[in-house]
Amino acid sequence: MASWYFSSESVTEGHPDKVADRISDSVVDEVLSRDKYARVACETLVTTNTAIVAGELYTTVEALGDLDVEGAVRRAVRHIGYTSPGEGFDADSVEVTDLMHEQSQDIRQGVDQGEGRAAWLHDPGLLGAGDQGIMFGYATDETPELMPLPIQTAHNLAWGLSVLRKSGTIPYLRPDGKTQVTVRYEDGRPVAVTQVLVSTQHEAEHLGKEVTVPEITADLRRHLPDFVAEGLLADATWHVNPTGRFVIGGPDGDTGLTGRKIIIDTYGGSAPHGGGAFSGKDPSKVDRSATYAARWVAKTVVAAGLARRCQVQVAYAIGVPEPFSTLVETFGTSTVSPDRITKAVEDVFDLRPACIISDLDLLRPIYAETSAYGHFGREGLPWESTDRARALSDAVGR
Secondary structure (H helix, E strand, O other): OOOEEEEEEOOOOOOHHHHHOOOOOOOHHHHHHHHOOOOOEEEEEEEEEEEEEEEEEOOHHHHHOOHHHHHHHHHHHHOOOOOOOOOOOOOOEEEEEEEEOOOHHHHHHHEOOOOOOHHHHHHHHHHOOOOOOEEEEEEOOOOOOOOHHHHHHHHHHHHHHHHHHHHHOOOOOEEEEEEEEEEEEEEOEEEEEEEEEEEEEEEEEOOOEEOOHHHHHHHHHHHHHHHOOOOOOOOOOOOOOOOOOOOOOOOHHOOOEEOOOHHHOOOOOOOOOOOOOOEEEEEHHHHHHHHHHHHHHHHHHHHOOOOOOOEEEOOOEEOOOOOOOEEEEOOOOOOOOOHHHHHHHHHHOOOHHHHHHHHHOOOOOHHHHOOOOOOOOOOOOHHHOOOOOHHHHHOOOO
């Protein structure tokens, strides 16, 4: 029996890189709420008492002349929970620099074709990919969410830290934090979580008493298992705040940048990554929309019972609607010929950018909530739907 270990990590919404992601996606949502056909690419840098927002924007709506980037930043930071003055980074005192500018006309003319910005709604061939790139999607039957067990568990624990903090269940917790989970596999199947690592920012004192690592450990071991399947962590060894102190955190403790946690955003290393970040980009950028579509396809293949594992690769060229290539890989787990699955995918899913945007209804301000705890394996996101599983199964003749 072949046995090995695999680890994945997650971070909380208060991690500096995730603060930057939340701000960038909040700007995208702010723009799309005013003009759903706008083009926006936004990058954010955060550090002590500072948030710098830069990027490109294209719109014909005059209302965007008073686009409130600073307000979007402060709302994002407040939502995360950095609201205490004097701690190096908070929603009211952070200095915001807005460096957004107009999108390059060279890029715009390669993406939009035909008369009017929305002409592609009636002819998908008029919307080219917003950039070249290679996108991957993945799904596995290891969890009910059809996600790899290590990353799904790490996300659930990171989410649990946020819930325990915001609900006041563990009132001394602060927004920054990391989780890491190690899973033992035997013959390709997960059999046990063996290691759990949690590093969480905390107050130095609470109710006049020092907050200690043993206290944090006891509280986390009491409450965090509630956020994963019952018994999943029963045999795991726990490691909590190994440095012994984590009081200074968030952007005051480390610089954060948009798009620096792309493996956490996807599958925790269980599948390849094309390299492009998601946050800060409108859906014309295939880095975002086509990666969502690739997950949609892969998850549908597994949900239809056509394979236990599925990986989808899609490649694009800037300005060209049709994918250069599409590959469906099932790692020897398929119940029918992989060639039949690939043909069925091509029949059931149109992976041109315009069709992805329309089918998944992506011209909406839905992106800020994707900026932490992974873009996949979460209820309510359109690319997590499996409503085409029956059509896909029929297309392979089952």
